[in-house]
Amino acid sequence: xxxxxxxxxxxxxxxxxxxVPPVTIAPRGSVEFDMQCMLAGQAAANQVKPPVREQVxxxxxxxxxxxxxxxxxDSAKERLRRVIASLREHNxxxxxxxxxxxxxxxxxxxxxxxxxxxGGQPIKK
Numbered sequence: 164x165x166x167x168x169x170x171x172x173x174x175x176x177x178x179x180x181x182x183v184p185p186v187t188i189a190p191r192g193s194v195e196f197d198m199q200c201m202l203a204g205q206a207a208a209n210q211v212k213p214p215v216r217e218q219v220x221x222x223x224x225x226x227x228x229x230x231x232x233x234x235x236x237d238s239a240k241e242r243l244r245r246v247i248a249s250l251r252e253h254n255x256x257x258x259x260x261x262x263x264x265x266x267x268x269x270x271x272x273x274x275x276x277x278x279x280x281x282g283g284q285p286i287k288k
Contacts, residue, residue: 186253189246191265194233198246200262201226203255225266 189195204223211219234242277286 183254185257186250186255188258188261194230194242195246197226197229198243199250199258201230202250203258203262222262222266
């Protein structure tokens with residue numbers, strides 16, 4: 164959660180200057196949620212400076228990989244079109260912490276799985 168909150172704060176989107184309605188966040192883990200996070204990351208990348216830019220790039224790549232592995236072709240294009248329309252004219256502030264939290268939780272779960280399979284031993288170089 165800290166990851167997304169830091170990005171939101173760096174973007175200045177935690178307290179928008181205008182009364183823009185908040186984005187409706189798609190169910191976590193859905194393709195639409197992954198697309199929302201990927202697109203919000205793309206918007207954020209254009210507004211931040213290093214080192215936050217590198218963190219945003221990592222978030223974008225994570226969600227791009229999830230989207231790419233789930234949908235393709237016309238289906239991806241149509242779903243992406245709908246998600247883009249849903250983000251327009253909305254405050255993305257609630258989205259970035261949700262994206263960061265989801266990514267962090269999944270990373271921790273993957274690490275726990277790796278540790279359990281390797282008996283807690285580190286990966287050797």
